[in-house]
Amino acid sequence: MTQVIVTVMPKQGVLDPQGQAVAGALGQLGFEGVGEVRIGKRIELAIAGDDPAGQARAMCEQLLANALIEDYSIEVPG
Amino acid sequence: MTQVIVTVMPKQGVLDPQGQAVAGALGQLGFEGVGEVRIGKRIELAIAGDDPAGQARAMCEQLLANALIEDYSIEVPG
Numbered sequence: 001m002t003q004v005i006v007t008v009m010p011k012q013g014v015l016d017p018q019g020q021a022v023a024g025a026l027g028q029l030g031f032e033g034v035g036e037v038r039i040g041k042r043i044e045l046a047i048a049g050d051d052p053a054g055q056a057r058a059m060c061e062q063l064l065a066n067a068l069i070e071d072y073s074i075e076v077p078g
Numbered sequence: 079m080t081q082v083i084v085t086v087m088p089k090q091g092v093l094d095p096q097g098q099a100v101a102g103a104l105g106q107l108g109f110e111g112v113g114e115v116r117i118g119k120r121i122e123l124a125i126a127g128d129d130p131a132g133q134a135r136a137m138c139e140q141l142l143a144n145a146l147i148e149d150y151s152i153e154v155p156g
Binding site: 009055062 | 079085087097100103104107109110111112113114115116117118119120121122123124125126127133136137140141142
């Protein structure tokens with residue numbers, strides 16, 4: 001099994017309501033000087049086989065990311 | 079403004095239903111050899127001031143992470 005880390009973030013220019021909500025909540029809690037907040041997903045998978053990064057790419061295309069509004073990146077540590 | 083990346087993941091041993099659902103869906107899509115899947119959040123913030131990492135830590139304690147069930151880490155790239 002190879003550990004693979006997939007990061008899925010909203011595309012630049014796409015509205016991120018979750019990030020805006022967090023930015024607003026931080027302001028209400030008294031945190032000053034908070035600029036843009038963007039929130040995405042970090043997905044850690046254990047994948048067997050010869051090409052875990054390629055497998056992860058196919059998983060992103062089919063399930064893990066919405067290509068219309070999200071970008072993804074794949075990292076195989078170590 | 080300093081860019082800060084906060085990663086929030088379910089603690090080891092805490093059930094991760096979102097990860098289990100994704101693991102099941104990947105199996106149904108025909109992906110074999112998928113082991114554990116764990117899903118957390120990646121939060122990118124722009125923070126002004128002298129101690130952006132310390133600010134981010136306070137934000138995690140108060141809002142961004144649930145210390146009962148989640149671990150967080152803070153990274154200041156560059």
